[in-house]
Amino acid sequence: MKWNRKGILQDIVKYTDFTTEKFLEIHTKVLKAVDNIKPIEEYRDFIGKHKTRPASPIRFTFDENLVDDTSGKLLPNKLTVDNLTIDWLRSRLTELETSLKTTQQNRQSPQFPQENNSDSRMSILDYSREREELRLRCQEKKLQRQVDVIRGALNELGCEELPSGCDLSMEGSFTESPAISKRNTVADNGLFTLRRNQRFMTILKSPFKSLPTINDSKNGMFRANSEGPAVKTNKNIPPVVPLRGISHLTNNQKTNGNGGSLMEEEWFHGVLPREEVVRLLVHNGDFLVRETVRNDECQIVLSVCWDGHKHFIVQTTSEGHYRFEGPTFPSIQELIRHQWVSGLPVTSRSGAILKSPISRERWELNNDDVILLEKIGRGNFGDVYKAQLKTCKTEVAVKTCKVTLPDEQKRKFLQEGRILKQYDHRNIVKLIGICVQKQPIMIVMELVPGGSLLTYLRKNASTITQREQLRMCKDAAAGMSYLESKSCIHRDLAARNCLVGYECIVKISDFGMSREEEEYIVSDGMKQIPIKWTAPEALNFGKYTSLCDVWSYGILIWEIFSKGGNPYSGMSNSQAREKIDAGYRMPAPDGTPEEMYRLMLRCWDYEPEKRPHFEQIYTVVETLSQAYL
Numbered sequence: 001m002k003w004n005r006k007g008i009l010q011d012i013v014k015y016t017d018f019t020t021e022k023f024l025e026i027h028t029k030v031l032k033a034v035d036n037i038k039p040i041e042e043y044r045d046f047i048g049k050h051k052t053r054p055a056s057p058i059r060f061t062f063d064e065n066l067v068d069d070t071s072g073k074l075l076p077n078k079l080t081v082d083n084l085t086i087d088w089l090r091s092r093l094t095e096l097e098t099s100l101k102t103t104q105q106n107r108q109s110p111q112f113p114q115e116n117n118s119d120s121r122m123s124i125l126d127y128s129r130e131r132e133e134l135r136l137r138c139q140e141k142k143l144q145r146q147v148d149v150i151r152g153a154l155n156e157l158g159c160e161e162l163p164s165g166c167d168l169s170m171e172g173s174f175t176e177s178p179a180i181s182k183r184n185t186v187a188d189n190g191l192f193t194l195r196r197n198q199r200f201m202t203i204l205k206s207p208f209k210s211l212p213t214i215n216d217s218k219n220g221m222f223r224a225n226s227e228g229p230a231v232k233t234n235k236n237i238p239p240v241v242p243l244r245g246i247s248h249l250t251n252n253q254k255t256n257g258n259g260g261s262l263m264e265e266e267w268f269h270g271v272l273p274r275e276e277v278v279r280l281l282v283h284n285g286d287f288l289v290r291e292t293v294r295n296d297e298c299q300i301v302l303s304v305c306w307d308g309h310k311h312f313i314v315q316t317t318s319e320g321h322y323r324f325e326g327p328t329f330p331s332i333q334e335l336i337r338h339q340w341v342s343g344l345p346v347t348s349r350s351g352a353i354l355k356s357p358i359s360r361e362r363w364e365l366n367n368d369d370v371i372l373l374e375k376i377g378r379g380n381f382g383d384v385y386k387a388q389l390k391t392c393k394t395e396v397a398v399k400t401c402k403v404t405l406p407d408e409q410k411r412k413f414l415q416e417g418r419i420l421k422q423y424d425h426r427n428i429v430k431l432i433g434i435c436v437q438k439q440p441i442m443i444v445m446e447l448v449p450g451g452s453l454l455t456y457l458r459k460n461a462s463t464i465t466q467r468e469q470l471r472m473c474k475d476a477a478a479g480m481s482y483l484e485s486k487s488c489i490h491r492d493l494a495a496r497n498c499l500v501g502y503e504c505i506v507k508i509s510d511f512g513m514s515r516e517e518e519e520y521i522v523s524d525g526m527k528q529i530p531i532k533w534t535a536p537e538a539l540n541f542g543k544y545t546s547l548c549d550v551w552s553y554g555i556l557i558w559e560i561f562s563k564g565g566n567p568y569s570g571m572s573n574s575q576a577r578e579k580i581d582a583g584y585r586m587p588a589p590d591g592t593p594e595e596m597y598r599l600m601l602r603c604w605d606y607e608p609e610k611r612p613h614f615e616q617i618y619t620v621v622e623t624l625s626q627a628y629l
Helices: 002-015 021-035 044-050 083-108 119-156 178-183 199-205 272-282 332-344 407-420 452-458 466-485 536-541 545-562 573-581 594-603 612-629
Strands: 214-216 220-221 286-294 297-305 309-314 371-377 383-389 395-400 431-435 440-445 499-500 505-506 519-520 543-544
Touching: 083 119, 178 407, 272 286, 272 297, 272 309, 272 407, 297 332, 309 407, 371 395, 407 431, 407 440, 407 499, 452 545, 466 505, 466 519, 466 545, 466 612, 536 543, 536 545, 536 573, 543 545, 594 612
Parallel strands: none
Antiparallel strands: 214 220, 286 297, 297 309, 371 383, 383 395, 395 440, 431 440, 499 505, 519 543
């Protein structure tokens, strides 16, 4: 057996030896065969028939419209500070502040353990500790210097944000005193001058390496090229920085020399969001003043309609006076009146002139006129309170918006008030007003004492009659028919979003997801969509119409006749969605009239165009209600 194994292994070694003459002979033959292959000759006919034409070179042309600016075309060798610049500065400031905080914490914490060891060991530890302390101290100073530079650069900018039409080119964006603005007029020669803050260009050069900027410490200026005369800056002009404060008006802003309050001015709109401001400013010269809060800091902003919409931060001097580009005034009211009466542009570059002050709308209430009594619930944006109006002692419901929410969420919060203010129907909850004079923003509505319909159904499940259920369905249909006539899509119709008033009247409420459009396409994801109440076409394609509300109304009827039951009980959202797409429909709750269940099924038709409109639904439900009298 051992001999056989040895013989087999010897044969393997023999026949796998690549150096044998037999293997070399075969290798040589294969090599010659490969060399004889001529791919070009073999595929010549095929290539001749099927070859493609050489691609034409792509010609690139520069679109001149890309450099168009609302105030004119960009000029050669000029810089424009735009949204990207500001966003980068703010992002960089956040990064630096985080690094600075970390460095400071590392300095305060011990870097090495304290050990009882030999003198040589301790001396090494001491030296290492000192070296690390020195490194952290240098890093802290460097970071602090960079933070100060960026903060100073942001303070120099004369706009609250950079909307379309906001004028922030280098010659016009840095607020100067009247003296320097008169003396330092720069001709159109490719030069621009920055007052005081030369270090700002160091920051700009970091993300934009190609900027041809030269630091001229002798003349105290920056040049975009080497041609033309230099203009020196005046270092004796006191700095002008944007108004900073806490998230409410400071004493200096609240009153003027005559004791008047800025809040008493009809053209002061408090913390009204920018989206609402743009809606109010329609004609050239329309203006108003508002307050914006950023990072717990207050800024007073003048918003003007002028070749678009422009927003100017009210600047404050070291003496506590207020100004834009012209003279200073002891109060914001006097500053605004000067700009309005004089007819002078707010800034020379923007050319914006104040013509017509836009007064607060009748539904803009003062926050101090509303007394919060007790918390009665919680909404998507903040708490809901029972409250009282000072003037007439009327009890109301107040929705509040958390101060910490971003502006986008605050705009969504106020959207409900904007929609409700134009509706007047007994089955739609009434808006009394909104409070935007200061934080928190509040929506004031009529107080509907019965609470949510869902809670009412569950509490009174044993006593609710079929007649009452039909009347609830009729009230909801009447309210939704009214909304449909106004081209309003509710998008969140459900028992939890209906309220029960006196004599058990049902009112449609919670318009936070509503849209005043005949068709609405969702483009911001499906994060807060109530799956089990939403029509298939809205879930699958994000397409909302009033017929989607009809589907939700069918679920609402089911909730009413199930006396507050959970739709698709025992199913997850995804399971319910899959079963609906497969044709499943919920069975009728016990005690549901046959006609009402048929109406439910019509509301749940998979094809939207086959569902009834609310006007038809109301007619059906009203007829049934009368039959059950």
